[in-house]
Amino acid sequence: MIRQCITPSTLEAVLNILDEEGKDVELIAGGTDLVIDIRNEKFKKSKLLNIAKFKLLKFININEDKTSIGSGTKFTDIVENGEVEKLFLGLWKACKSVGAPQIRNMGTIGGNICNGSPAADSVPPLLALDANLIMISKDKERVIPLREFYLDKGRVDRREDELLYAIKFNTLKRNEGIAFEKLGLRKALAISRISCSIYIQLEKNDYIKNIRIATGALGKYPQREVELECMLKNQEISTGLLNTVSKHMSHIVEQRLKGRSSMHFKRSAISGLFIKTCKDAVEEAKKNV
Amino acid sequence: MKKRGKGIGATFYGTGYGNGFPDVSKAVVEIDKDGKVSIYSCATEVGQGAKTIMMQIAGEVLGLGVNDINFISEDTSLTQDSGTAAASRQTYNTGNAIKLAAESMKNKLLNLAKDYLKLNATLGLEMEDHKIYLKMEPEKCVYFNQLVEKENIKVSESFTAQSTQMDEETGQGSPYWPYTFNCYGVEVEVDTETGIVEVIKGVCAQDVGRAINPELVEGQIDGGFAMGLGYAIMEDLNCVNGKIHNNKFSKYLIPTALDMIDLQKIIVEDPESTAPFGAKGIGEPVMTAVTPAILNAVYDAIGVRFYEIPITPDKVLKAINDSLREGE
Secondary structure, three states, rough: OOEEEOOOOOOHHHHHHHHHHHHOOEOOOOOOOHHHHOOOOOOOOEEEEEEOOOOHOOOOEEOOOOOEEEOEEEHHHHHHHHHHHHHHHHHHHHHHHHOOHHHHHEEEEHHHHOOOOOOOOOHHHHHHHOOOEEEEEEOOOEEEHHHOOOOOOEEEEOOOOOOOOOOEOOOOOOOOEEEEEEEOOOOOOOOOOOEEEEEEEOOOOEEEEEEEEEEEEEOOOOEEOOHHHHHHHOOEEHHHHHHHHHHHHHHHHHHHHHOOOOHHHHEEEEHHHHHHHHHHHHHHHHHOO | EEEEEEEEEEEEEEOOOOOOOOOEEEEEEEEOOOOOEEOOOOOOOOOOOHHHHHHHHHHHHHOHHHEEEEEEEEOOOOOOOOOOOOOOOOHHHHHHHHHHHHHHHHHHHHHHHHHOOOOOOOOOEEEEEEEEOOOOOOEEEEEEEEEEHOOOEEEEEEOOOOOOOOOOOOOOOOOOOOOEEEOOOOOOEEEOOOOOEEEEEEEEEEEOOOOOOHHHHHHHHHHHHHHHHHHHHHOOOOOOOOOEEOOOOOOOOOHHHHHOOOOOEEEEEOOOOOOOHHOOOOOOOOOOOOHHHHHHHHHHHOOOOOOOOOOOHHHHHHOOOOHHHHHH
């Protein structure tokens, strides 16, 4: 049962509380998942630490080389940012596909990451962008690659005294693009059945210089599909190649979801979704000239 | 690959409880000393617009606008029973009861006006805006409140629908009256790689007898389409061994506004002689034909017949893969 809800006025105070009683408190920002857990009596801790109002955690900084997004940035703020839409279409689309306007008005990108849901919409594009997380605590700062952040279903590598401060990744340049596709069962308020995000760097039109592929809802947490990346890296893109890789993707899904009732559907549905995402990424890379 | 298909679905639907079951609605019309008109009838408003059209029906008879009528409903301490807001029966049944009560009140008022104005007959008397006047001599007029003496004027009427029990042996009888007819046409797009069915276009032709409130009729058609759409492709209880697994709205999916289409509506008016101003109920009929139309369109698109709903993407994908395997 919740006995206390603390809303500190400075970030320092937040970090102090985390330092002293980190294991007893839960951070709350948008609360779009946490509040439901509380209502369903699934929430075990006794204290809430409310960071919803911190302006310091709400920012989108796009520089020539690096882009960073504050953990408390709401999805609506990202969706309304024209630069994000122009440069990182896949990330923008993923944020736009979160829930419905009401949820996007409350939910934060940091919460989406730290909640550890396998179906988190914003995580696959951030994985494809090879994002780093900046974790801060009372007297330390730790940078951890997002791909190493997920430990198990609903479990992430956030230490008890840490706060996710920002997400940082390279600003996309010429010949680079990112795409995102999600398979939901309806057009709004849909939890991803499968999602896929692909970053591509092209050279001489159709030669893949670099590629990063990430999927959601195909395992315990969103993850990079490194095996597929190896098959596509330094290759000339072609329909034949995409078909081969998508078949392999189906095979991977089959292995990964063995024994689950959703396996047959996901194995089959991923291939079309993968090809579509790949084509979109190529198009984006060609656009970002 | 995305494949498109078109399909239609047509149904006819019997209004009311039917099969000889007593289907009764009651209504009371009252006029107080201020000449204010109140109607007491328990036609439950569930979003279908019952309150609005019941006031329209009474208003039409009494020469009043809906804002001039005080409609009291859904309070069993004040109203008599008018049955359930079910079986698409309120417009027809309670609408009839209200029309009867309003007509009976009108007669009563006209007779009172005849005496008040010292006329030979009620012939030629018109009723408008709380006023009764002689059409050929409009200065001969009286207001409702002038006709109410010590006690409020009150009339009560009841309407019972006609239906007979069906013969179980032969299937003969008149289990329902009236019937409502409709037809939906839809166009779908089926993604053969993901199994997602998207309805992209739709049209509905709905027989309503008479549209007392065309805007509400259109609203009901939209609502019925959304329900039929969910019924066909989304709403899945996921019942396994008697246990409902999709027991919350995060799992039991219904269409959102974004899943709806801009449906074309054709209101077919063929007044029903036993209905209030010819109007029939369409609450359920607007839903029934949607699902068959969608399933027919899916068949047209991918050549697979479904005999079970909802056709969620996993079922569609499995059916497509099975049919491909059979083809080989």
